[in-house]
Amino acid sequence: MAARAKVLLVDDDEDLVQVLSLVLEDRGYQVVSETRAEAAVATVDRERPDLIVQDVMMPDATEGFHVVWHLRQRPEAYFHDVPIIILTAIHQKTPLRFYPDSGDGTYRAGEFLPIQGFVDKPVDPARLLEEIDRVLAVTRTA
Amino acid sequence: MPERPAVLPATQELIARIAWLGRLRSLAAAGVLVFVEVGRRTLGFQLDPRPIYALVVLLAGYNLAVALTYRAMRRRRHSGQSASGAGWQPAGPLARFLLPRLGPDMVYDREAGQAAVMAGSQIAADLLILAALLHFSGGVENPLRALFVLHLIISGILLSRSATYLFATLGVALYAAMVLGELYGVLPHYPLSAHWRPDAYLDPRLVGTHLFLFGVLLYVAAYLGSEIETRLRWRERYVVALARELAQKSDRAEAAYQELRTVERAQSEYMRKVAHELRGPLGTIRTALGVVLETPSAMPREKRLDLTRRAYRRSGELAQVTQELLTLARARSNSVAVMRSPLHPAAVAAPVIEELRPQAEKKEVALVVSTDAVPEILGDAEGLADLMSNLLSNAIRYTPSGGRVDFHLRQAEGGLVIEVADTGIGIRQEDLPRIYEEFYRSRAAREAVPDGTGLGMSIVRAVVERHHGTISVESAVGTGTRVTVTIPRG
Numbered sequence: 292m293a294a295r296a297k298v299l300l301v302d303d304d305e306d307l308v309q310v311l312s313l314v315l316e317d318r319g320y321q322v323v324s325e326t327r328a329e330a331a332v333a334t335v336d337r338e339r340p341d342l343i344v345q346d347v348m349m350p351d352a353t354e355g356f357h358v359v360w361h362l363r364q365r366p367e368a369y370f371h372d373v374p375i376i377i378l379t380a381i382h383q384k385t386p387l388r389f390y391p392d393s394g395d396g397t398y399r400a401g402e403f404l405p406i407q408g409f410v411d412k413p414v415d416p417a418r419l420l421e422e423i424d425r426v427l428a429v430t431r432t433a
Numbered sequence: 434m435p436e437r438p439a440v441l442p443a444t445q446e447l448i449a450r451i452a453w454l455g456r457l458r459s460l461a462a463a464g465v466l467v468f469v470e471v472g473r474r475t476l477g478f479q480l481d482p483r484p485i486y487a488l489v490v491l492l493a494g495y496n497l498a499v500a501l502t503y504r505a506m507r508r509r510r511h512s513g514q515s516a517s518g519a520g521w522q523p524a525g526p527l528a529r530f531l532l533p534r535l536g537p538d539m540v541y542d543r544e545a546g547q548a549a550v551m552a553g554s555q556i557a558a559d560l561l562i563l564a565a566l567l568h569f570s571g572g573v574e575n576p577l578r579a580l581f582v583l584h585l586i587i588s589g590i591l592l593s594r595s596a597t598y599l600f601a602t603l604g605v606a607l608y609a610a611m612v613l614g615e616l617y618g619v620l621p622h623y624p625l626s627a628h629w630r631p632d633a634y635l636d637p638r639l640v641g642t643h644l645f646l647f648g649v650l651l652y653v654a655a656y657l658g659s660e661i662e663t664r665l666r667w668r669e670r671y672v673v674a675l676a677r678e679l680a681q682k683s684d685r686a687e688a689a690y691q692e693l694r695t696v697e698r699a700q701s702e703y704m705r706k707v708a709h710e711l712r713g714p715l716g717t718i719r720t721a722l723g724v725v726l727e728t729p730s731a732m733p734r735e736k737r738l739d740l741t742r743r744a745y746r747r748s749g750e751l752a753q754v755t756q757e758l759l760t761l762a763r764a765r766s767n768s769v770a771v772m773r774s775p776l777h778p779a780a781v782a783a784p785v786i787e788e789l790r791p792q793a794e795k796k797e798v799a800l801v802v803s804t805d806a807v808p809e810i811l812g813d814a815e816g817l818a819d820l821m822s823n824l825l826s827n828a829i830r831y832t833p834s835g836g837r838v839d840f841h842l843r844q845a846e847g848g849l850v851i852e853v854a855d856t857g858i859g860i861r862q863e864d865l866p867r868i869y870e871e872f873y874r875s876r877a878a879r880e881a882v883p884d885g886t887g888l889g890m891s892i893v894r895a896v897v898e899r900h901h902g903t904i905s906v907e908s909a910v911g912t913g914t915r916v917t918v919t920i921p922r923g
Binding site: 415 | 712713714717721723724727728736739743746747
């Protein structure tokens with residue numbers, strides 16, 4: 292089941308998107324990608340992925356976070372529930388705390404980012420695969 | 434910038450001393466009363482006490498007036514208002530005569546001036562009253578003439594040397610007028626005591642000796658008083674000047690420190706930008722190579738090759754960025770000697786144009802070059818080549834096929850003019866202010882030409898600034914861009 296999951300990669304670095312697509316496809320995931328942050332929400336709406344891997348440091352600073360908030364603000368349950376993993380090089384420095392894994396797939400707004408996981412940049416492919424497996428396992432059992 | 438007048442400790446001292454003068458005067462008045470009464474009862478004084486009492490009453494009354502004025506002055510001082518109520522004002526000419534001399538760049542304020550005038554008038558009034566008291570209590574017979582010395586010491590402490598000598602002269606004049614007046618019968622004589630040679634005031638030798646010694650005494654007192662005080666003031670001025678110098682130095686140090694902090698902040702910001710810019714491609718390269726190295730050999734060869742090719746291309750991008758960062762650093766820090774080498778602009782332009790011409794031809798962009806016979810200038814040939822190369826390369830890159838790029842060198846009043854005009858995509862007005870920012874690439878630029886470091890215009894501006902030149906960019910979206918650089922002849 293997990294092997295058929297559809298993953299959306301959002302990163303402005305075309306090469307990184309291609310590299311990660313190769314890795315994820317190699318693992319059996321279905322991969323779609325988007326390199327423009329402003330188009331990400333529309334792409335999510337169109338593709339309805341099972342998981343989003345979102346870069347935070349896009350050309351205009353925190354555009355990646357904006358994408359996350361825009362997604363979560365949509366009324367449909369899908370946008371509320373779709374798990375998001377962010378790619379970041381700043382998770383140890385940001386004053387925002389990342390969503391703690393409460394195991395039930397829910398998130399709380401406020402000081403927590405409504406995301407389910409993060410992977411440091413530069414991306415270690417093995418670590419990304421692990422994180423995707425973990426997040427998908429959590430959301431599917433919920 | 435005019436020197437801010439120093440608030441001298443002397444001003445405060447002067448005002449405080451007025452109260453002190455008043456207290457001394459009260460003591461003196463009481464002393465005179467005691468002296469007269471004790472003298473009448475035990476020493477056989479035969480003087481008429483009425484004029485003396487009248488003078489003591491006068492002294493007390495004027496002392497009270499001084500005390501009241503002084504209190505008003507203090508109140509004004511404490512409520513923070515200046516004497517005139519309209520900011521800082523210098524002391525008047527009379528006060529400047531009375532006050533001890535200051536350094537050339539220091540001025541007394543109006544308040545110190547008023548205190549000095551008060552102190553001076555009191556001393557003058559005291560001398561007059563003292564002379565009158567002496568006159569009514571025996572004239573030359575009265576040994577209390579020594580009290581004049583006290584006033585000269587006080588004047589020496591508070592006032593200028595010239596003022597002190599003036600008061601010494603006044604004292605001598607008053608005394609001389611009194612004793613000579615009595616000697617020659619112009620003034621009546623009021624004997625002090627029948628036992629103390631009642632006819633002494635009529636002895637010219639005795640009067641002359643007294644007058645001479647009195648004069649010597651007063652001038653010596655004036656000399657000693659002002660001499661000691663001059664030394665003290667010299668030291669005080671030195672301390673004040675030192676304090677002010679220290680304050681100025683610490684101000685300068687503070688300003689330099691702030692400037693340094695600003696530079697330091699700009700530097701860290703720049704470092705952060707550079708690191709961020711390098712981190713992106715490096716991360717991608719690392720991830721791509723990591724995949725090639727670690728994925729099972731089941732991955733098709735062509736996919737591995739694709740990953741490796743991407744990593745290779747991105748490392749080329751990194752090499753380009755670091756190359757341009759070095760160019761930028763050099764453009765910003767070239768030595769004065771390098772900046773002032775004689776060069777022929779057309780000769781600098783030629784290889785740049787030849788290097789970029791194939792690029793223009795490949796894109797089918799017409800490259801029109803006109804380098805008028807421009808004279809030699811002083812400047813940095815390498816920097817100017819970087820400048821021309823970046824302007825020309827931008828023009829070619831952002832001009833679609835079929836377009837035209839003009840490269841023009843000419844001589845103008847302001848020096849050498851380098852003009853690069855294209856029929857390219859243009860720059861939006863709101864993007865124009867940002868084009869010199871390191872790594873900045875407008876959205877339109879990124880979309881039209883994916884590759885680019887965003888450092889070209891930073892290099893151009895750095896070269897222009899090092900040459901003290903000017904740069905202007907006119908642009909219209911969809912029509913083209915014209916960059917005009919003027920470099921002074923040096």
